[in-house]
Amino acid sequence: MQISELYTLLLLMLLLFLITSLIRVFIERKKLKREQFQTLTLIKCSKCGYTEEREFQTGDYILKPEKECPKCKAQTRIFKIYDVKVPRK
Numbered sequence: 001m002q003i004s005e006l007y008t009l010l011l012l013m014l015l016l017f018l019i020t021s022l023i024r025v026f027i028e029r030k031k032l033k034r035e036q037f038q039t040l041t042l043i044k045c046s047k048c049g050y051t052e053e054r055e056f057q058t059g060d061y062i063l064k065p066e067k068e069c070p071k072c073k074a075q076t077r078i079f080k081i082y083d084v085k086v087p088r089k
């Protein structure tokens with residue numbers, strides 16, 4: 001009798017653990033859906049300090065040469081690659 005009670009208790013604890021972990025996964029997934037990220041690339045001219053922001057494109061890397069600066073015609077380079085939070089529509 002006592003052993004079966006122990007088993008029931010163990011089973012209940014296991015069930016409780018399963019439910020709480022399931023809830024945690026569910027909440028995390030919801031959070032992930034709410035928070036979307038966009039990767040941006042910041043291009044900077046080292047001569048005059050002109051900066052331009054555009055969406056990240058495959059093949060982008062820091063210090064990659066980009067088009068010429070519209071202000072002073074010098075070579076611009078990728079200065080920063082970063083993520084920004086995009087609010088859900």
Ligand SMILES: [Zn+2]
Pocket residue numbers: 045046047048049050069070071072073074
């Ligand atoms: Zn410039």
